[in-house]
Amino acid sequence: MTRRLRQAAVAGIGATEFSKNSGRSELQLAAECSKAALDDAGLHPADVDGMITFTLDGSDEINLARCLGVKDLAYTTRIPGGGAAAAATLYQAMAVVEAGLCEVVLIWRAMNERSQYRFGQPHTQAAGFQAGNGTGSLFWCMPFGAQTPASWEALAAQRYMQRYGVTNEDFGRVSVVQRRHAATNPAAWFYRKPITLEEHQSSKWIVAPVLRLLDCCQESDGGVALVVTSLSRARDLKQPPVRIAGACQSIPYNVEVISNYYHADLATMPEAEGTARRLWAQTGLKPADMQCAMIYDAFTPQVFKQLEAFGFCGRGEAREFVKDGHIALGGRLPINTNGGLIGEAYIHGMNNIAEGVRQVRGTSVNPVPDVEHVLVSSGMAAAVLAKDR
Amino acid sequence: MKTTPDPAAAQPMRLAPIVTPDAKFFWDAADRGELVGQRCGACQRFRFPPRPMCPHCHSLEREVVPLSGRGRVYSWIRPVHPQPFGFAEPPIVALIELAEGFRIVSNLVGIAFEDVRAELPVAVEFEATQGGHRVPVFRPVSAS
Numbered sequence: 001m002t003r004r005l006r007q008a009a010v011a012g013i014g015a016t017e018f019s020k021n022s023g024r025s026e027l028q029l030a031a032e033c034s035k036a037a038l039d040d041a042g043l044h045p046a047d048v049d050g051m052i053t054f055t056l057d058g059s060d061e062i063n064l065a066r067c068l069g070v071k072d073l074a075y076t077t078r079i080p081g082g083g084a085a086a087a088a089t090l091y092q093a094m095a096v097v098e099a100g101l102c103e104v105v106l107i108w109r110a111m112n113e114r115s116q117y118r119f120g121q122p123h124t125q126a127a128g129f130q131a132g133n134g135t136g137s138l139f140w141c142m143p144f145g146a147q148t149p150a151s152w153e154a155l156a157a158q159r160y161m162q163r164y165g166v167t168n169e170d171f172g173r174v175s176v177v178q179r180r181h182a183a184t185n186p187a188a189w190f191y192r193k194p195i196t197l198e199e200h201q202s203s204k205w206i207v208a209p210v211l212r213l214l215d216c217c218q219e220s221d222g223g224v225a226l227v228v229t230s231l232s233r234a235r236d237l238k239q240p241p242v243r244i245a246g247a248c249q250s251i252p253y254n255v256e257v258i259s260n261y262y263h264a265d266l267a268t269m270p271e272a273e274g275t276a277r278r279l280w281a282q283t284g285l286k287p288a289d290m291q292c293a294m295i296y297d298a299f300t301p302q303v304f305k306q307l308e309a310f311g312f313c314g315r316g317e318a319r320e321f322v323k324d325g326h327i328a329l330g331g332r333l334p335i336n337t338n339g340g341l342i343g344e345a346y347i348h349g350m351n352n353i354a355e356g357v358r359q360v361r362g363t364s365v366n367p368v369p370d371v372e373h374v375l376v377s378s379g380m381a382a383a384v385l386a387k388d389r
Numbered sequence: 390m391k392t393t394p395d396p397a398a399a400q401p402m403r404l405a406p407i408v409t410p411d412a413k414f415f416w417d418a419a420d421r422g423e424l425v426g427q428r429c430g431a432c433q434r435f436r437f438p439p440r441p442m443c444p445h446c447h448s449l450e451r452e453v454v455p456l457s458g459r460g461r462v463y464s465w466i467r468p469v470h471p472q473p474f475g476f477a478e479p480p481i482v483a484l485i486e487l488a489e490g491f492r493i494v495s496n497l498v499g500i501a502f503e504d505v506r507a508e509l510p511v512a513v514e515f516e517a518t519q520g521g522h523r524v525p526v527f528r529p530v531s532a533s
């Protein structure tokens with residue numbers, strides 16, 4: 001193949017239903033969402049020549065390729081870093097398509113993370129650690145009773161609360177908005193189940209004084225897939241192309257995934273600040289150019305820190321930004337209009353990226369008017385999705 | 390996990406650390422009731438978590454040195470649900486900024502959760518774990 005630089009675009013999205021018990025294997029979920037994404041694009045699985053997922057994904061790429069009948073893979077890779085991998089899958093797909101190394105890249109993430117294993121329950125086994133899924137949480141936290149993702153997140157977020165006088169009630173406003181978005185999304189687990197701030201404040205503590213139950217994402221079963229190809233090819237396919245205006249990653253020195261306690265100032269999020277710097281430089285765009293954003297929301301404090309890191313407001317100002325209603329539909333920057341990982345499902349961030357694609361296409365059930373650009377962020381990586389003009 | 394009291398309840402419930410080759414010196418010292426740190430043998434700078442190479446001068450020489458055991462509370466939480474393995478009551482988990490200039494995750498003991506404040510001065514002591522090991526925890530002390 002002759003290599004030439006070109007633009008990449010998302011041509012297809014697909015998903016299974018989101019549930020608490022899928023009743024089938026993760027491989028089947030992966031195959032179903034992948035086929036759905038290819039159908040959405042109007043491509044045949046034989047067209048796929050690249051496959052990307054998370055290091056944490058439970059399905060083998062060869063087994064998935066065998067399900068789909070993929071003829072000849074030119075490229076496979078897996079992204080480390082837990083949910084931080086979400087937007088990084090798009091970054092890798094963009095890179096190999098733009099470099100002319102692949103024509104059609106399939107990205108998938110499928111998990112029985114509620115029925116088969118529990119992400120949210122204590123992680124205490126050394127066997128659970130693999131390099132690349134990389135955190136010191138097992139080694140440096142476990143004997144001290146910090147054994148869940150919620151506790152690892154909270155230990156850093158508490159410093160943010162101290163610095164800016166933020167309370168759990170402030171975080172709760174993120175959940176209230178996202179559950180309102182989920183309430184009108186039939187695909188969401190919490191469809192027609194909005195919550196009030198009072199309900200948030202009366203939900204049980206998971207980790208005091210940072211996270212209540214309603215600050216945490218769900219545990220979900222399901223799969224989400226994306227198809228990335230060149231912009232010129234996408235223009236000949238079934239859906240209007242969603243341009244990847246830019247994508248990048250940033251892992252600054254001494255930052256690690258979730259048990260992120262060793263960099264200089266835990267009231268900040270250096271990985272998201274680095275990603276933002278790189279992304280705005282790469283695209284020539286700025287926060288005000290985004291009409292909405294899909295922000296990795298495993299826990300509500302992560303939304304605060306990313307809003308600040310990407311420059312939608314200043315450091316310490318997320319509390320007021322959220323309180324003033326800017327993240328809700330009709331606000332300055334509606335976020336996670338599918339309900340997010342809190343309201344729709346936790347498919348490790350990938351369902352939020354699919355919602356970003358729908359906002360650009362104009363097919364979201366909670367459409368934001370006149371969308372030109374959508375930020376999709378998973379903290380250590382992000383992308384801007386854009387209308388094809 | 391046993392849920393009913395029995396004569397074996399005196400046995401420590403706390404989970405033992407997972408020991409990796411690069412951090413074995415730290416946990417071995419804790420078993421002896423010593424808090425130690427890793428310092429570069431060439432440029433003398435501390436680093437944590439432990440690692441085989443100095444990120445500043447790339448020396449592979451390293452020294453294990455006793456630490457003061459003094460520090461200050463940087464952040465603190467109480468994991469309530471699900472109940473952490475190894476604890477009868479939800480512990481206070483804290484990030485301690487050690488006097489030597491780096492942070493470690495540990496527990497605060499001898500203080501009510503409501504009374505913890507940022508920058509609270511603390512000193513190390515050791516608690517037993519399953520399997521006959523010990524880990525460092527911290528107790529408030531008057532400022533020195």
Ligand SMILES: [Zn+2]
Binds near residue numbers: 429434446
């Ligand atoms: Zn050195």
